[in-house]
Amino acid sequence: MTLLPIATRELRIAARSKTARHVRLWTTVVCIIVGAILLVTEGLGSSRDAGAMLFSILSCYAFGLCLLSGVFVTADALSEEKRNGTLGLLFLTNLRGYDVVVGKFVARGLNPLLGLLAILPVISLGLVMGGVAPGEFWRISLTLGNALFLSLAAGICVSAWSRESARASGTTLMLVVLLAVLPVLSAIPAMPSWLDFLQLSCSPTSAFIHGLASQYDSNPQPFWISILTTHAMAWSFLIAATFKIHTAWQDKKDSAKIPAIFTSRRRNATPSRVEGDPVRWLLQRGIGLRLILWVITAAWAFACVSYFVVVGGDVEWLTIHYINKGVGFALKLIFVGQTCSFFLEARRSGLLESVLCTPVTDEQIMNAQWFHLRRLFLGPGIVFLFPVLLGSLTGMSRMGGGNGVAYWLSTTTGIGMGGMFILSTVTDFLALGWVGLWLSLSMKKPAYAPGVTVLLVLVLPTLLVCIP
Structure with missing residues (x-):
């Protein structure tokens, strides 16, 4: 052999x-x-x-x-x-x-x-x-x-x-x-x-x-x-x-591993949320990712808050800021994968044609997609963005000294930097969502949709505009 x-x-x-x-x-x-x-x-x-x-x-x-x-x-x-x-x-x-x-x-x-x-x-x-x-x-x-x-x-x-x-x-x-x-x-x-x-x-x-x-x-x-x-x-x-x-x-039977309290709660909660919307029901089958997102963002937020509150520091917050951008980039990659995954699987298995043969409208499909993405990423995203504002405010305040004009200027600069990062992150997620949905539906090889989305929305604008 x-x-x-x-x-x-x-x-x-x-x-x-x-x-x-x-x-x-x-x-x-x-x-x-x-x-x-x-x-x-x-x-x-x-x-x-x-x-x-x-x-x-x-x-x-x-x-x-x-x-x-x-x-x-x-x-x-x-x-x-x-x-x-x-x-x-x-x-x-x-x-x-x-x-x-x-x-x-x-x-x-x-x-x-x-x-x-x-x-x-x-x-x-x-x-x-x-x-x-x-x-x-x-x-x-x-x-x-x-x-x-x-x-x-x-x-x-x-x-x-x-x-x-x-x-x-x-x-x-x-x-x-x-x-x-x-x-x-x-x-x-x-x-x-x-x-x-x-x-x-x-x-x-x-x-x-x-x-x-x-x-x-x-x-x-x-x-x-x-x-x-x-x-x-x-x-x-x-x-x-x-x-x-x-x-x-x-x-294997899932009920053998999942406690009954969780299975009964899921059975009772799911029909009321997705009644009359089969696309939402299909998307909710992969809802286990939300726990992973909460673990990642909560752990990172706890580490950042502990660093600023307990450990302290002078200008080391810049290092945390750039690491935070890396964690944000990883979350954006997960977001792209989740955005494109439904249409990738639906086109591969023929499920999309079956859904389009039903009275479900295009608007319902897109609304179900965004509802699913909000349910997965909105809460963890808020937890992830909170330390950004805290870090920018604390770090710039320490650089400006204890009081005086320099202190207030540094504090205002920190709030502005944190706000700009939050605004940039939110707009990135919106652009990734719409471009990812469009490419996963329009490309001849939809498997390339996540990579092309990241290239068009994140990589090329950063290189062309030279935004650090």
């Missing part, structure tokens, strides 16, 4: 497909355009400084994309097979669990790997221009590959336990964000030694930070500890998925 037959077959198919070549080409083109815009906007100045700036920004963007790859690529790899009822058919053959898991992992992870390999030569321009040591470039490259491996493995592991696409993607995102923000724990005063070791070793962000020359030259040990630990975690995710996949395809 051929070793890993599914992986071998998928690699042969990918070698002949145009998608792999397009991924390499367009990833390189986009990265070159981003690098050129950065050089022009920041000013060339000294070649050494420009190279260091280009390397830092592109490597940070690449690191974020590597961490999010598992959310969009592997989180639905096995759960999709469960929904289609084809996963159990694979085990009627002589395939083993690791054949299926590794095959899906290789098939889904090939394009992100090719994209990363296409980005690395552009990132290495900072090495050619000066300001970046060869060792630093190779350490960051190793960190990016390891972060991609960890994210993809986490996605395939969550997919083995999940059945719904939204829940699998949300759980993967929550896991990846949790691992990524562990270094924030270093801000806690008198942190226990075991907690310090946890944030140092189990976070890919720690490897990225300690891989920079400014950190690595003084103490290289944390970098290698983090690399080895996160790599071992990725393999443990794959092994866990291998053991779970044997029983994951079997149908």
Whole structure:
């Protein structure tokens, strides 16, 4: 028998497909355009400084994309097979669990790997221009590959336990964000030694930070500890998925796992809310994502409020502000996926044609979509935006001193910055919703709708208008 037959077959198919070549080409083109815009906007100045700036920004963007790859690529790899009822058919053959898991992992992870390999030569321009040591470039490259491996493995592991696409993607995102923000724990005063070791070793962000020359030259040990630990975690995710996949395809009764109080409440509450609106009923089947959103936003809000109220600080709020933008970007990605998911599944399964044959109007379908999105994201969004205003107000007030004109000017500036961020976030969500719904209905390949939506609404305006 051929070793890993599914992986071998998928690699042969990918070698002949145009998608792999397009991924390499367009990833390189986009990265070159981003690098050129950065050089022009920041000013060339000294070649050494420009190279260091280009390397830092592109490597940070690449690191974020590597961490999010598992959310969009592997989180639905096995759960999709469960929904289609084809996963159990694979085990009627002589395939083993690791054949299926590794095959899906290789098939889904090939394009992100090719994209990363296409980005690395552009990132290495900072090495050619000066300001970046060869060792630093190779350490960051190793960190990016390891972060991609960890994210993809986490996605395939969550997919083995999940059945719904939204829940699998949300759980993967929550896991990846949790691992990524562990270094924030270093801000806690008198942190226990075991907690310090946890944030140092189990976070890919720690490897990225300690891989920079400014950190690595003084103490290289944390970098290698983090690399080895996160790599071992990725393999443990794959092994866990291998053991779970044997029983994951079997149908189980939800009532055996959910307490009766919750099932009875759901049965009593759902008909009154969706009576006469079948589209709302269809959308409510994936409502479990709301709990994940509440966990992410509540944890982040608690961390921010604890930092400002308990720990305090002077200008460190800027770091929290930029991390907050990263968390907001992750929430926007979930929003895009949830916006496009209904029409993607409806077009694939033929459900959309069935709905359009009923008396349900177009307006009812769109209203049901927005009702579902508001129900999922409105509450967590308010919790997420509250620390933004608090952080801007507190940070700018401390920078302005205790009293006087400077204090009131700084406070007013903080309120303005927080208000601008809130307004920008709200308008981004509205634009993502409408563009995502339009593209998921109009594109010939609706699977590309989430990515194109993010590109049109978030990436291109930021690059063209150069808004930080």
